[in-house]
Amino acid sequence: MVLEKLGSSLKDTIQKISNAVFVDEKLINELVKDLQRALLHSDVNVKMVFELTNQIKQRLLKDESPAGITKKEFLIKIVYEELVRFLGEEESKIEITKKPTKIMLVGLFGHGKTTTTGKLAKYYQKRGHKVAVVSTDTWRPAAYEQLRQLGSQINVPVFGNPKSKNPVEIYKEFEPKFKDFDLVIVDTAGRDALSEELIEELNDLNNAVNADERLLVLGGDVGQAAEMQAKKFHETCNVTGVIITKLEGTAKGGGSLIACSVTGAKVKFIGVGEKLDDLEVYSPKRFVGKLLGMGDLEGLLEKAQEAISEDDAQDLGKRLLKGDFNLIDLYDQMQAMKKMGPLGKVLEMIPGMGQVKLPKEALKVQEEKLKTWKFILDSCTKSELEDPDKVMNSLRIDRIAKGAGVTASDVRELLKQYKQSKKMMKSMKGMGGGSPAQMEKMMQRMGGGQGMPGMKGRGNKRMLK
Numbered sequence: 001m002v003l004e005k006l007g008s009s010l011k012d013t014i015q016k017i018s019n020a021v022f023v024d025e026k027l028i029n030e031l032v033k034d035l036q037r038a039l040l041h042s043d044v045n046v047k048m049v050f051e052l053t054n055q056i057k058q059r060l061l062k063d064e065s066p067a068g069i070t071k072k073e074f075l076i077k078i079v080y081e082e083l084v085r086f087l088g089e090e091e092s093k094i095e096i097t098k099k100p101t102k103i104m105l106v107g108l109f110g111h112g113k114t115t116t117t118g119k120l121a122k123y124y125q126k127r128g129h130k131v132a133v134v135s136t137d138t139w140r141p142a143a144y145e146q147l148r149q150l151g152s153q154i155n156v157p158v159f160g161n162p163k164s165k166n167p168v169e170i171y172k173e174f175e176p177k178f179k180d181f182d183l184v185i186v187d188t189a190g191r192d193a194l195s196e197e198l199i200e201e202l203n204d205l206n207n208a209v210n211a212d213e214r215l216l217v218l219g220g221d222v223g224q225a226a227e228m229q230a231k232k233f234h235e236t237c238n239v240t241g242v243i244i245t246k247l248e249g250t251a252k253g254g255g256s257l258i259a260c261s262v263t264g265a266k267v268k269f270i271g272v273g274e275k276l277d278d279l280e281v282y283s284p285k286r287f288v289g290k291l292l293g294m295g296d297l298e299g300l301l302e303k304a305q306e307a308i309s310e311d312d313a314q315d316l317g318k319r320l321l322k323g324d325f326n327l328i329d330l331y332d333q334m335q336a337m338k339k340m341g342p343l344g345k346v347l348e349m350i351p352g353m354g355q356v357k358l359p360k361e362a363l364k365v366q367e368e369k370l371k372t373w374k375f376i377l378d379s380c381t382k383s384e385l386e387d388p389d390k391v392m393n394s395l396r397i398d399r400i401a402k403g404a405g406v407t408a409s410d411v412r413e414l415l416k417q418y419k420q421s422k423k424m425m426k427s428m429k430g431m432g433g434g435s436p437a438q439m440e441k442m443m444q445r446m447g448g449g450q451g452m453p454g455m456k457g458r459g460n461k462r463m464l465k
Helices: 004-019 025-041 046-062 071-086 113-125 143-154 167-180 196-209 220-237 253-261 284-291 297-307 310-321 327-339 343-347 360-378 382-386 394-404 408-430 436-446 458-463
Strands: 101-106 131-135 183-187 213-219 241-245 267-271 279-281
Touching: 004 025, 004 071, 004 284, 025 046, 025 071, 046 071, 071 284, 101 113, 101 196, 113 131, 113 143, 113 183, 113 241, 113 267, 113 279, 131 143, 131 167, 167 196, 196 220, 213 220, 213 253, 213 267, 220 241, 220 253, 241 253, 253 267, 327 360, 327 382, 327 408, 360 394, 360 408, 394 408
Parallel strands: 101 183, 101 213, 131 183, 213 241, 241 267
Antiparallel strands: 267 279
16 A cells, blocks of 8 residues: 555544544544654654644644534544645646647656656556657666557557657657657656756757646655755756655655645656556545545546446446346456456555455455456356356366366355355346435445455446446
């Protein structure tokens, strides 16, 4: 998880509020100290930590809870609101409004500009845009080759000339081709420090590119030092936003996020892993929601939409409501689950699940089980997938187990899961479709324990929309 230690500390603080018998000044003081400790461990500037916690304490002591919510709920609401304010309040999206929209990435060595170029290209490609990337890094050996390999993974064209030593000439060489693309992303050279030479090179290149967005790529591991770097780049290169990388592997990420939020250069994206899919639009509200274990339904829906097309979802929804559910449908669910990413990341987006301290070993077991089940389904014949209730017997189970390289008990466990899922589908059919409120209640029932491991019925909710 991104900022796992900070998130765990904040969730413990929220749990302390929930478990308290009385809400008094002693509890508030403990809460403030816990918040200070958690933020300082995440390398947030001391002055800013005390500014935040003093504001929270003042509100906790002075503000009256509105009608309809308890004092405990109001305390959690205040903590949430102040953390969101502290981390930048509103998200700052990049809209592709003209053709081509041009984004130029800048930054120092070692912060992940080239990898982020690939991630950004895939992010917008998945949203239906025609993307090209340009390598203008003439300093780092094999920079063009690295970007070319990333582009080949996602089928995005990469333009560049590794023989040239002039970034502006490289861009001008391929500029006539860019009119065919919705988005052009320009990867630039870095240095060990922000020097006059680098500033001049970036300004010359920006004059040639006339970029719509100039994004500073910063590693989350720089902590509160991000403020100085972001300010310098903002003042000298007029950056329009920041992308913070490596947030999943450092305890200092909170310091980086908060430091950037005060520079005037808004954080646009965050890198949350090493894979090309591990890039998210930075939304303070959604980010704090995940940190506090409140989930991120909007992010979960986005992942579900990427995993299954609207047409497929509607088709499957109609068949499910008719009571038609077979192993092919279960297989489709598993494929969608795989596309949504690691189970741990999906679970933290589900409201309430982020506060459940599931051992990493348990999550690994569930992910391994999904892999095993996929092997089993791949070993089934067409008739076994389409009508398992009629054709499955001990001989078939043994044959499937041998073909998949698993045990017969693994196959029987999958069939048991299938029967549980089908039973739920039949109960939904009995509702006759139902009103949205009835469907919501059914989804809540499905979340009570049945369904695919880790899914708890929520994948079906997306399919029924």
